[in-house]
Amino acid sequence: MNQHDFLIALLVFLVAAVVAVPLARRSGLGAVLGYLLAGAAIGPFALRLVTDVESILHFSEFGVVLMMFVIGLELEPRKLWALRRSIFGYGGAQLAACALVIGVTAALAGAPWQVALVAGLGLALSSTAIALSTLTERNLFGTPAGAASFGILLFQDIAAIPMIALLPLLATHGAEGAAAPGTTGWLAAGKAVAVIGLVVAGGRYLVRPALRFIARTDMREMFTAFALLLVVGIALMMDAVGLSMALGTFVAGVLLADSEYRHALEADLEPFKGLLLGLFFMAVGMSIDFAVLARSPWLVLGLVAAFVAAKTVVLALLAKHFAIARGQRLLFALLISQGGEFAFVVFGVAGGAGLVPRETEALLVLVVALSMVATPLLLLAYDQLVAPRLGGRRARPDEAITPQDNPVLIAGFGRFGQIIGRLLYSQGVGVTVLDHDPDQIEFLRQYGLKVFYGDATRLDLLEAAGIARARILVVAIDGMDESLQLIDRVRERFPELQIYARARHVSHVYQLKDRGVHLFEREMFEGSLMLGRRVLEGLGFDPAEARNVALRFRRHNIQAIDRFYPHYTDQKKLVSLARQARDELEEMFRQDREQRRQREEAEWT
Structure with a gap:
């Protein structure tokens, strides 16, 4: 294949991929199928834009070689x-x-x-x-x-x-008829082992x-x-x-x-990974003999x-x-x-x-x-025919909950709620859990946890679960709107009940405070702060100093939320306060660094 033929073949590959793959993705068929169809279309059994069978085999082998390299690199x-x-x-x-x-x-x-x-x-x-x-x-x-x-x-x-x-x-x-076949096989195996060892x-x-x-x-x-x-x-x-x-x-x-x-x-190599796999699938598509299908x-x-x-x-x-x-x-x-x-x-x-x-x-x-x-x-077909029926099966009637008398009721038992529930369970604290995922409930019940299926925003189910006798309601529902809806209903019916809530972000915090909920935790904040503290330690900060920096940042962030809260519906005012808080934080840390530098100089003099 001369240079001109190579460039033409390259152009054909690129055009076929650029046309077929986006169409396949938009049709919901996936990129792999798009590459296969593109290769089949340009191959020797369709449009015959590429007809050299040996070149097809070389392309296919090269694609496999490169794909195996990527798999090994990730292992x-x-x-x-x-x-x-x-x-x-x-x-x-x-x-x-x-x-x-x-x-x-x-x-x-x-x-x-x-x-x-x-x-x-x-x-x-x-x-x-x-x-x-x-x-x-x-x-x-x-x-x-x-x-x-x-x-x-x-x-x-x-x-x-x-x-x-x-x-x-x-x-x-x-x-049949090979001389010393066992010897030949063992010799080949020995060579293979020797090369792999080398x-x-x-x-x-x-x-x-x-x-x-x-x-x-x-x-x-x-x-x-x-x-x-x-x-x-x-x-x-x-x-x-x-x-x-x-x-x-x-x-x-x-x-x-x-x-x-x-x-x-x-x-x-990451930018080349998708193209290399695409090259392999196009080569596979080109090598398919549709004459067999026709016969x-x-x-x-x-x-x-x-x-x-x-x-x-x-x-x-x-x-x-x-x-x-x-x-x-x-x-x-x-x-x-x-x-x-x-x-x-x-x-x-x-x-x-x-x-x-x-x-x-x-x-x-x-x-x-x-x-x-x-x-x-x-x-x-699964998404259109089977999944809706499974969804309907999952949307089964809420369970008839026998009267419970536990001090804590947890609404939502995903990643956030599970940690709370396991902590309380380990200390012998009685917990009643409501969740709407039947697979999750079936799994948790194998470990002896008392989890009931039902919509936690329904007051009748909450009452059956013993909310009137509970001291604390933990709202750990994933959806922000559902959690706020639950809190509204509980606040109206049980105004004295203590509510501890999971907050997804600062906007959710403000809406919780609107409802009088002041006991909440942002799901990412504490973990992110702790990891940031570990990063400082990894960079050589003294552990005590890293802890103090993290605590000061945490205190400043909480104070900023309290300061922003009265103005969170006023976007201009909120932006102004956010800039002011950022400047204050930078100045605070600048002063800390200056004081540390002065202490270090005093120690050396």
Whole structure:
């Protein structure tokens, strides 16, 4: 390919991505599907704007290599250890169960054992890019379903490495007529172990000094250049002994993740991460043989439907043992029900090693690609059809609360309310809790906490919960409007009841004070202040001095709120007071620094 052809191909890639990806995102299908569709459109089986099959394969391999480098770069040993249960426990169970079900089904359908094995292993893998993107968009990382999904995906990324490396050895061992097949396999395995050991040892003793030398040049772009040099060098070493280059790039990424310069490298490579993954998916889209779909459309669609359904059922059954709430099990299963990007590599390696016929390889690739296309559509169907019913199920009638006689009633038992409740519970203080999240209630009741389902803003439920006999009401509801509505109703019915409230921000504080609530805590203020104090200590401040600075800042902030409160509806006056308070705080700290300097000079004289 000459320079002119390269520039034309680059232009085609960029135009296709810029057109297809935003349209897919706006349609709710996701960026990954947009890249796949763009690659399919410009590939040799559609518009034929790019027809060189070898170039497509090179693009695809380069995308996998770079993606593996990014995954390795983000894999910290501490993170791996903290997630060991969800990674190795959940991930191992998922991979084994899905591979067994798919492989056995393929064998019963008449497939040779080599094809059944490759299909089971390859189709058990899920798409890291699609699933992680969906978890981010839906803010599910903090949920049990999100944590389990992330652990499983991470285990799959790790498991794909030996899977890809061992398939050629399996083919070598099983080749008929080969001289001393066992010896050949062990020799290849020995070479692989030797090269991996050389890479690890070299990384431990050479990578850090090299990075230190590059850092002294004060040339930021050299970090990127060195990363690429390391990737290409190790990849070529792996390729020389017959292993997948993806294994080498993964090791290279882990080596850089273990260095003290990891964050600088991540910052330099982050802008390229999305484009590199996009390049990979476009290459995958271009390599899909739609002629197979045209020849046997019902066979292909039937295999896709059967594959996604089988994997969804297996994952939904496993979710019961993964501490995932009942209402999230189907969503969890759909998130990782598709085939994964590494399946393309597994099938390619297996096809090249002769384990799978080329026609079967093309069919499996097409099934995986269409399952990836199906995932955004299934999630849209879930949102439209299943989620509303689950929401209706969650909106069940409030529970009939038996009369309670506890001194404290907590309305809302999320992150904020739980800390209060656990503290009181540890000291033997009777607490009655009202919350509207049934999954949360089901989870907390397993630990013996007395939590009732219901709308805490309803006075009849509050009375049934014993608010008339309670001494303190803790309002820890997430929504500001709901918390104010609750306080209004309680103040009218029980004017003598003490109310302690969670304040989301300063504006919420002012509205609480309007209602006579003066016992409140801003949810972020104290924690942020404490962390700021720790930062001062980390910078060399004396701990006592850092504490005094934090306390003075806290006192000044509270006084400023009290001073601003009468004028908080007057925007001009509020801005003027805020500027005045800022100037006062700066002057106060300037005087403190001056007094400290004078004390230090007096000590030296």
